[in-house]
Amino acid sequence: MDTHIRERHETESHTNGEREPRKWPAVDNEGGMGRYKVRWGWWRPTPNQPFASSSSPTPFPQQLSSLKSDHRSSIDIASDDDDDGEEEEEEASSSQSEDEFQLKHSLSQVGTAPTTPGSPDDGESDSGISFSDSTELAVEAKPPPPPPPLLAMPYISPASGGSTRPSWTNIQPATIVQLPRPRPNNDEEFKIRTIHFRVPLEHHKPSGQHINIHAELIYDSHERDRFENWISACRASPILVFLCGGPGDQNPHDRMPELNRILIERGYVILYADYRGTGQSSKVDSAAVDAYNATGNFAGAAEHLLLFRQDNIVRDLEAVRLCLEEHLYPFQPSNGSDNGNGIKWTLMGQSYGGWVALTYLSFLPGSLAKVYLTAGLAPVMSGGPDEVYEALYRRMRGANERYYQLYPGDEGLVREVYNALLSRELAFELPDGSGRKLTAQTFLTLGRKFIGGDSGLKAVHEFVGQLHAQLVRNSVIPPSREVLTEFSKLEGFKLHSRPLYGVLHEAIYCNNGDTASEWSAMRVGKRYREYKGWLQGKYVPEGQRLFFSGEMVLPELMPEEFKYVSGLVASKGDWEPLYDLERLKENTVPVTAMAYRDDLAVDFELSKQTVEAVKGCVMVVGRPGWNHGSLRNNTGEVVQMLF
Template sequence: MTLRTTTSRHLGLTIKEHRLSVPWDHDNPSETFDLFARELIPAGGETLPVMVYFQGGPGFPAPRPDSIQGVIAEALRHYRVILLDQRGTGRSARIDDRNLRGDLLPLLRQEFIVRDAELLREALALKQWALYGQSFGGFCITTYQSLFPESIESAYLTGGLPALFDSADQLYETTFEKLRRRHLEFYRQYPWIEDRIREVCHHLDCSDEHLPTGERLSSRRLRTLGINLGRGTGFHALAYLFEQPFSVSQGEKRLDSAFLQAVGQQVSFAGAPLYAAIHESIYGGIVNASAPTNWAAHRVRETIPGFEEDADPKAKEPFYLTGEHIFPWQFEEDPALRPFKPSAEALAQHPWPASPYDAEALRQHAATSAAAIYVDDIFVPFEQSMATAQTYKDLRPYITNIYQHDGIRADGAAIFARLRTLIDDH
């Protein structure tokens, strides 16, 4: 496997673009693809140690910075930074509706991403490197620490310590409960918003409203806007969205075209269909080896009052939006996901032979790490993150309720600097 590298200069940096042929299935290496990684080298930093950046997701490529700021800017003070396009994304054999192969979807999990990265480390002739991971990127780091701890100099995680001891069902029970509490705070800060959300959902249950892309908007699809509640500015974004959703046309109350335009942009997976298709698979096999996830979020929601798919917005019972949850009907209602429906259904029934994590390896061998753990995180719950932090051989936590899951978007440079201090001060 020959490494191919080209070099250019942009943004005041030397930029190396690496391509390495790696197998889709590391245990059956008959078919390969080109793994892509972009290395950023600051001026005079040719001999700095290397840090590889694991993007959140899953299903998203590495950042394409058009300016140097946030986590990357702070990291470049200490490291050469490698932005890795995880398999199936970006320039690493991007999978979309035009080249979709369902047999590849089970090969996109964290354990496969990590083995790709390890081959890249070897090709770059690096004895060790540092790791950074946001959200799912931290899941990848925890897998890396389980499989190849000797390759890691240190690791930094933000909102990305995965549950080691919970099944997909148990995890979703926790995330729905976290989301319920977040709703109550949202309703407290904006006392009018619950009635407005109920009003819009009831209208959608009784009327035909169509998004600019042509398909009918259902109330259950609109409720997926609750993913905003896990973001730092989510309360305000939702309040602004719902402050004037209706207009009157020819004497008839209708959803405003500007509202439908904004909703359509948020509920469509046109920009990231792979995220929806493989999202739940990252929780497979963690507790129940060989058991499929079987649409865990879809099943669990029905057990929690207020989140049921057919919850009545006009009833007195609780009524909530949903969060970072993927449901099977989205592959029917979202035009961008329809081509993925058969593959997503097959993946939901896929038996996972083992967990991507090894708790004993983490206890015995994990390299020194620091993690930002967000108390109110509704995507990666605090309690499970802390249990994983205590399993690591040497993990220094930065526990905060200042940020939501997207803390690095709000103050990435400061968070990374804090994690660096935790590593350096011990």
């Protein structure tokens, strides 16, 4: 039997001659869009959280103040028998073993009759979305009394309006607002052109507000010097679009020079584009919501931020593809049935870039030639954010166990630092001017450094020793500028410069038409003893361990101007689907994905479910010790194994 998983071991011999080149099967480029029926619900209020329609917003100062840090005059004590009755959740039974993980599809099956993908182990439905030949929207009936004022859905207007959600087939080509021009390149190794495109903020409203998309095209190296200009390069070579992690990160061309060299040698032209709302594209920052907040139009701010999830990122990239197609092949008519004849992207998605790639594959497969993923197998089969965070917390618990195994003395130091920060109601503003603060809770989010492996554990250990020496042992208040600067470097969320990461981080897991995240990472973490106390802001008694959190965004981390609006986004339930599971079962585009067993940001077991759900997807398992960032740390080996 064929298998989804290809794994190379350290002992593998490569001395028996050259490996036979991999032969990709012919790709069926038919890209007809399946139609589907979606169930969706209104925004659901959370306790003590008001709602206002965007047409008549009302400020709620008392709720705004409740979102700020809650400094208590008395100290709550966390214990194993808290009064809320919650019990520690034990480790879930291990998922199917490697031997039991059987392939239902392999690359050799691309273009053959479809088979039925595997379902999640728990037997629950995949997303709550049913597909049919009908485009009619089925809306759940609401019992009386009528609901409170609702936040307008940006994709679905009231039935009386006569408009529908945007189609995936009516995307118009982007407009070039700045013709390609050379970009300064410090080492002058690559030939680079910068292009600025303009696309609609809402693609189903082409006459409405527009935003800019910044892109950089690497089409050759000066040493290679094959092409006279970017036009001849793009006509002669496949274009690979690199999709970076996120959400909310910029996508510069010079982050991984070795990757550029390898891809150019393999004959690719590389396109780097800053996603909407990031980098040098039209950016979302505090100014983007200040005008809304100043008038109390928090619902309007939420509506605006909802437009920056990966579904619209994909629409932007498709508009760019159509634009380049028009300029590179002006006399070749486009064929709507396969999304054009001139250009088909090859996608390489790292981390969140894989989420973007799988959305692209779901709705516009005819625009793609191949897809490569690294630590980017989005959990398309999960039931929502809670299932994802249950898996990630299990992995983080294992990482914390290793941390205390390596540094057993830190159990007491971590607890004492946390209690000191909590009992004195301390909040130290960082010297970088970002507005971020070192508090009892933000201190325990440093587990995000664990994603980098043992080097990350060591960095946190060294900082814990420095902070404990000043804050607890020597009562240095505030800590020195050097210690606060070190915390600034270790705290990897940096939401002051990329607020979309915090606003949309849980939304990227909401593929279900009626699932609200409702601060899932916070809720799920409280099920575990080692997290429960500090997530509730309670004093932790002697002998009780504290665990660091990882790739989890907590309300405490959000910049002040985004706290209320991010709460509204967290309560939203009627999300646009991110994946077409029926289309993925029929996929004909070759997909190869690198996954890591010890990845703390993308769960390996959920990744295997995604492999089963996407026909023709092949998983390549990274070497032992590799982690989420191995594309940067082990670039050559990762690309070799992928290709």
